[in-house]
Amino acid sequence: MKVLLIVPAYNEEENIVRVCNNLRENFSQYDFVVINDGSSDNTLKLCEDNHFPVISLPVNLGLAGGFQTGMKYAYRTGYDCAVQFDADGQHLPEYVKTLIKEIENGSDIVIGSRFVTKKKPFTMRMLGSFMISTVIKLTTGRKIKDPTSGMRAFSKTVLKECAEKVNYGPEPDTMAYFIKQGKKVEEVQVEMTERVAGESYLNFSRSIMYMLRMMISLIFIQSFRD
Template sequence: MKDLLIFIPAHNEQDNIEKVACDLREHCSAYDFVVIDDGSTDDTVRICKENDIPVMPLPVNLGLDGVFQTGNKYAYLNGYERTVQFDGDGQHSAKYIAALMQKMDEGYDIVVGSRFVSEKKPGGLRMMGSRIISGAFKLTTGQRLNDPTSGMRLIDRKVMKQVAYDPNCGEEPDTWAYFVRKGAKLTEVQVEMSEREAGQSYLTFGRSIAYMFRMMVSMIFINLFRGGREK
């Protein structure tokens, strides 16, 4: 078995992807990583190939959930024990991956890189959705998740297998609520995240409101009728 695969979802990240790969090579040289290009229309794939960055170009745009399942299925079929999702926009820092790995060694199935373990969550409209989703998570699982929208998550092989083959397991907070309700052990590790330096986020204000509503409905209602966790 191989220890860890770091997979990087990327869609039109030509201005960020080389920097992300350099960060991983500096801090995570012992682990494998791959860029999963989600149908980019810019030069993301070309830049990866020219700089010897491992890249898996998808023929069509699958969206983040599709890339998430692709990365975990690739890791599962190739014998990796764990995976971590690492953003292609430069917001995550590779130096924290070691801390996530160390925490999982204490017996956890899911370790989330969180901005708000020892740091206080700021106020304002920007964080209102995060607070509401955190509340829904606590209501349905009995456990607090301080940073439910963090995209930096380390999972073990048991969780990886179900994510790889269950189309209901996307990369959103409702998936982690489902796993916790079914007995998975989840914890958070304090990390710092940077602001996106180039490109644009897909989350507009309207999309953020729709996302928050969808997560609440899924966590409070839909997850109650889902089947058991894979063994």
Template structure:
């Protein structure tokens, strides 16, 4: 099977070379694409130096646009499975096989690498865990599917969902909304236990002073997405 790892990267000069090396040495046969989202540091120079396979966006699209660019690439070149891994070093490629196994077995269309099943490794701050639990409950209320680690950017999709995301993907902090999109289109979403690490360097895209704004925006997006898809299917 053709498998592509999508790595969105914005100002990840501290991390990106290590992330690529870990993927290349994960013991599993995958291709990868770094989507450089118009970084203002020397991320692009590092990608050039290590002869990485990368796409350089001419303008900053944000995390959703960067990931969707990867899905467009995967869809265009006929990949059977697309895997998203953040460029900050939190996600361990050694779990790729476990992540995609339910898709290979035909038991899931999307899998989410979850730090909250076995509760090992980096668990994030108490404030963020509270926010994640709230969004998890909201998604359960909106579409009937319980996913614990709804903001995890470590996930995999089969060809059907890759094609869907190439056309329809949320632009700002899209992970929770992508779960709603998948479930509302009849896809099966499963969680796989993984161990995550603290980011190797740089800054998170979700700053603490923006956390309330983030929660409000994502909550509204989840509710709207659920009803927009429901209306569109009638």
């Protein structure tokens, strides 16, 4: 199976070399491409200086735009599976094989979940995840334990849909939509680390807005998607 790791990156100059060197040196069985999402720091220069495969967007399109760019590239260049992989160092590439195995076993989407065999802590940080999981359960009948995980693998069928349709982003509402469409969505246990350097785009206020947007989409908008 031909696999591409899609690495969206926005202002990740403190992490991108370490993350990509790890992929290149220790996980060379996987191809990867950095999607530089209009970074204003040295992310693009570092990718070019280190000869990392990179697609550079002229403006910041956000995670959805970077994700879809990567999915289009993967589909048009003949990959059988794409894996969404964060540039901040929190995702561990040793779990990619586990996700791919589930794709080979017939799953359409595989989520790298922190909470398959481990209990989700009830903290303010996880409150949004609890709420999104609950709404997905109510609207689809399916329990997704880690809906906000950014580590996901996609089969060629889903890869094609995400590449060709503009409203398919890497968000929990899209996962819920695929479940409603009959796609096989599975979760596998993974471990994730804390961000080593740099700052997350999602500060407290943005996290609240993100949660509200997801709730509105899951409850009201998903019924009208086509």
